[in-house]
Amino acid sequence: MKEKHQLIIIGGGPAGYCAALYAARADIGTLVLEGSLPGGRISLTDIVENYSGVAGGISGFDLSQVMREQALSAGAELVMASAEKIDTNAENLFSLITDSGTDIKAQSVIIATGTTDRKLSVPGETDFTGRGVSYCATCDGPLFRGKKVSVVGGGDSAVKEALFLSKICAEVIIIHRRDQLRAEKVIQKKAFDKENISFEWDSVVTGIKGDKKVNSVQVKNVKTSREKEISTDGVFVLVGSVPNTSLFKDMRILDERGYVLTDDEMKTKISGLFAAGDVRKKILRQVATAVGDGAIAAFSVQEFLENQT
Numbered sequence: 635m636k637e638k639h640q641l642i643i644i645g646g647g648p649a650g651y652c653a654a655l656y657a658a659r660a661d662i663g664t665l666v667l668e669g670s671l672p673g674g675r676i677s678l679t680d681i682v683e684n685y686s687g688v689a690g691g692i693s694g695f696d697l698s699q700v701m702r703e704q705a706l707s708a709g710a711e712l713v714m715a716s717a718e719k720i721d722t723n724a725e726n727l728f729s730l731i732t733d734s735g736t737d738i739k740a741q742s743v744i745i746a747t748g749t750t751d752r753k754l755s756v757p758g759e760t761d762f763t764g765r766g767v768s769y770c771a772t773c774d775g776p777l778f779r780g781k782k783v784s785v786v787g788g789g790d791s792a793v794k795e796a797l798f799l800s801k802i803c804a805e806v807i808i809i810h811r812r813d814q815l816r817a818e819k820v821i822q823k824k825a826f827d828k829e830n831i832s833f834e835w836d837s838v839v840t841g842i843k844g845d846k847k848v849n850s851v852q853v854k855n856v857k858t859s860r861e862k863e864i865s866t867d868g869v870f871v872l873v874g875s876v877p878n879t880s881l882f883k884d885m886r887i888l889d890e891r892g893y894v895l896t897d898d899e900m901k902t903k904i905s906g907l908f909a910a911g912d913v914r915k916k917i918l919r920q921v922a923t924a925v926g927d928g929a930i931a932a933f934s935v936q937e938f939l940e941n942q943t
Contacts, residue, residue: 645746656928682694728906750878766842793821807864
């Protein structure tokens, strides 16, 4: 890595890669700190069916790799490193310390750090993580082939993962705190049509039990307060996400939930600092909105750099 860059993008998901593509094509010296998971969370998704222009769907991994290759081909520099500290110095440059201890500087920064899976925070969840509790069906689903599993959640991610699991598991139970799903209607219909997917409505998980591995979940009906135990070999937790923004907590650019606040041009209130993708405060978090954010952020960076000369 060079010591100084015109632009550093923190995060290697759809937003980061698209921003890198647009920035590099504008002849902006761009470095992407991809973190430990190039492609971001989308790379763990079994299939993406609602990305415009890709008929028939594409695996999340394949889609992220295409985006990554485009950014590389345009001239962006990509490294598997994470930022552990960010600050501004007297020269109006951003100074970033990576996980390897390297100090790099940039005239501008785009935050594209995405989100992390939200935990249930119930007894047994931590103890059985990796022993029956998982946050990624695409990653761990094959370990439960022919078995009975539970999926906690009712949004797009939860139902998509349940559909993936239904192909390899004998039985899939969706546990949802409401009496109807929040996922897209077309995804809901697919789940309702699957004979081996059943639903535990109006219910929350209050505990996860087992011996050496998971063998049951304790659930509570939020309307009747009645509790019961459901036998299961695995629990896939898909109840939303939290933003990866601890690095920026002292910069006063976050809302009360930890998402980055920007205007429509992806600008934060700090000059030269931008954000794109799921890490932003926004109403919809999808691949399509992430790449849109990335393109706008790169354009805003171009204008910012031009005004600095």
